[in-house]
Amino acid sequence: MARKTGQKETFGKVLHYIRRYWVYLAASIVMASVTVALTLYFPILTGRVIDLVIDKGRVDFSGVFAVLKRMAVIMAITGAAQWIMNVCNNKMTYRIVQDIRNEAFRKIEILPLKYIDGHSYGEVVSRVIADVDQFADGLLMGFTQFFTGVITILGTLGFMLSINVAVTGVVVLVTPLSFFVAGFIAKKTYTMFHLQSETRGEQTALIEEMIGNQKVVQAFSHEDEAQEQFDEINGRLEACSLRAIFFSSLTNPSTRFVNNLVYAGVAVIGAVYAIRGGISVGQLSCFLSYANQYTKPFNEISGVVTELQNALACAARIFALIEEEPQTPEPADALQLQNVEGQVELSHVSFSYVPDKKLITDFNLSVKPGQRVAIVGPTGCGKTTVINLLMRFYDVDQGKICVDGADIREVTRKSLRENYGMVLQETWLKAGTIRDNIVMGRPDATEEEIIAAAKASHAHSFIKRLSKGYDTVIGEDGGSLSQGQKQLLCITRVMLCLPPMLILDEATSSIDTRTEIRIQKAFATMMQGRTSFIVAHRLSTIREADVILVMKDGNIIEQGNHETLLEKKGFYAGLYESQFAS
Numbered sequence: 001m002a003r004k005t006g007q008k009e010t011f012g013k014v015l016h017y018i019r020r021y022w023v024y025l026a027a028s029i030v031m032a033s034v035t036v037a038l039t040l041y042f043p044i045l046t047g048r049v050i051d052l053v054i055d056k057g058r059v060d061f062s063g064v065f066a067v068l069k070r071m072a073v074i075m076a077i078t079g080a081a082q083w084i085m086n087v088c089n090n091k092m093t094y095r096i097v098q099d100i101r102n103e104a105f106r107k108i109e110i111l112p113l114k115y116i117d118g119h120s121y122g123e124v125v126s127r128v129i130a131d132v133d134q135f136a137d138g139l140l141m142g143f144t145q146f147f148t149g150v151i152t153i154l155g156t157l158g159f160m161l162s163i164n165v166a167v168t169g170v171v172v173l174v175t176p177l178s179f180f181v182a183g184f185i186a187k188k189t190y191t192m193f194h195l196q197s198e199t200r201g202e203q204t205a206l207i208e209e210m211i212g213n214q215k216v217v218q219a220f221s222h223e224d225e226a227q228e229q230f231d232e233i234n235g236r237l238e239a240c241s242l243r244a245i246f247f248s249s250l251t252n253p254s255t256r257f258v259n260n261l262v263y264a265g266v267a268v269i270g271a272v273y274a275i276r277g278g279i280s281v282g283q284l285s286c287f288l289s290y291a292n293q294y295t296k297p298f299n300e301i302s303g304v305v306t307e308l309q310n311a312l313a314c315a316a317r318i319f320a321l322i323e324e325e326p327q328t329p330e331p332a333d334a335l336q337l338q339n340v341e342g343q344v345e346l347s348h349v350s351f352s353y354v355p356d357k358k359l360i361t362d363f364n365l366s367v368k369p370g371q372r373v374a375i376v377g378p379t380g381c382g383k384t385t386v387i388n389l390l391m392r393f394y395d396v397d398q399g400k401i402c403v404d405g406a407d408i409r410e411v412t413r414k415s416l417r418e419n420y421g422m423v424l425q426e427t428w429l430k431a432g433t434i435r436d437n438i439v440m441g442r443p444d445a446t447e448e449e450i451i452a453a454a455k456a457s458h459a460h461s462f463i464k465r466l467s468k469g470y471d472t473v474i475g476e477d478g479g480s481l482s483q484g485q486k487q488l489l490c491i492t493r494v495m496l497c498l499p500p501m502l503i504l505d506e507a508t509s510s511i512d513t514r515t516e517i518r519i520q521k522a523f524a525t526m527m528q529g530r531t532s533f534i535v536a537h538r539l540s541t542i543r544e545a546d547v548i549l550v551m552k553d554g555n556i557i558e559q560g561n562h563e564t565l566l567e568k569k570g571f572y573a574g575l576y577e578s579q580f581a582s
Helices: 002-019 022-052 061-110 113-118 121-163 165-174 176-212 214-219 223-275 281-322 383-390 413-418 434-438 447-456 460-464 483-497 513-527 562-568 571-580
Strands: 344-351 360-367 372-376 398-403 420-423 501-505 531-535 547-552 555-560
Touching (some): 002 022, 002 061, 002 281, 061 281, 121 176, 121 281, 165 223, 176 223, 214 223, 360 383, 372 383, 413 420, 434 447, 434 483, 447 460, 447 513, 483 513
Parallel strands (some): 420 501
Antiparallel strands (some): 344 360, 344 398, 547 555
């Protein structure tokens, strides 16, 4: 029952998108009606031609040529109507697909970061690309064949009834078997197509992961294990695909068998009526043609039903993404942070990624405007988590974080993040020119400002050595640039914006020592008068910090400047000595 309800709900959501393009839908139905009406009129003309050919030497040629002219006109009109119908169906289908993909992408941009962290990128990509393509194929087939099929069935019934009621009764009595067969098989295929779609997403996720990290895979000779994992997923995909295709492929031959029974019954009973003089030979020919046309749509509709099972299974997955709970909405009267001085306060903050596994508990911190705060500690102690909370990538479970006295949950995310400049250890560059990547935070920056920022970050020299300088096009994630060059470009972005607060999370981890010394001087200039949070493993980079927070297990265990913490001979002193002991 739950599965049926899910199918009905999914179909209802699809209809919601279809309603937006009701004009195309109406035009498609009108053109389908015209096509079917003219197609059904064609056998009548064929029957008339047969009746005009009475015997050898007794052919009414003038009458035959008149009917043939009419048939030619009907064929031309039918072809035009079919073309218009297909154009309408294509426009409607791909605009619906465009709407769904736009909504999916908009939802991805407002999903909480925990959803992105909890789902593989490949699986999300599979939903937006592969599943929507499968849905489009099923929807297009449905529009193209379903309308014409239904109208053909109703039209042929009407024409057959006008010729002979008794023979028509044979057709109507046997036909429901096709519905029974198609319906039985459709129930079996939905679950299998849904499993096929999920397994395909799992396969896409693995491929994306392996390709994106091919260097690591090869460096650790993990190729065989990756191949085994791929083969296992591929085997499961093969199994569920074969089962889905097997059951769906039964539909057409099963309904064809029923349809052939109908055709044979019509031929036998119609022949008896023709012998007795109840109908003419031309009318019998016309009737057989109608019987064939009447049963043919059942084959097409059964095929459409099978394809729609696949389409609905894929649609259910993309709708599940679209309907995911978005990040906590901003209040209607959310504040816009302006003229920020940089006072940051964390009061009794508690947070955990997993409810039953505590990470940060009762965290308190007060940062004055312009202070440089360094955060150190062992891996997994919560350093990057504090950054995530400051930027509001995640919301605190308890307590609050304030900037200039305003709770960050009561200000707009955009204004909060515009006041932070962030350089992470993990670099990210988009496909485009060097200039496009630098001006991401300030699209209106002038050429002089861009060059000044690049010089401040010591990126200008390597940019000028590129083939087209700032207009050099780079691929996804920096293409052939070295890790250090990519990080310099990320630093240049922040240099260009110069916001009142800075976050540097291992910002110089991929840069050589000589360049790092230059960058540290540039950072020192940039941090003057700006509140700065510096996450670092190399303690040599934070000796000049005003306050050093030493974290362990989500709590601050030591706090002070470099000299004070060394004098305490505590956890920080142990970390420092482990790095610089002779």
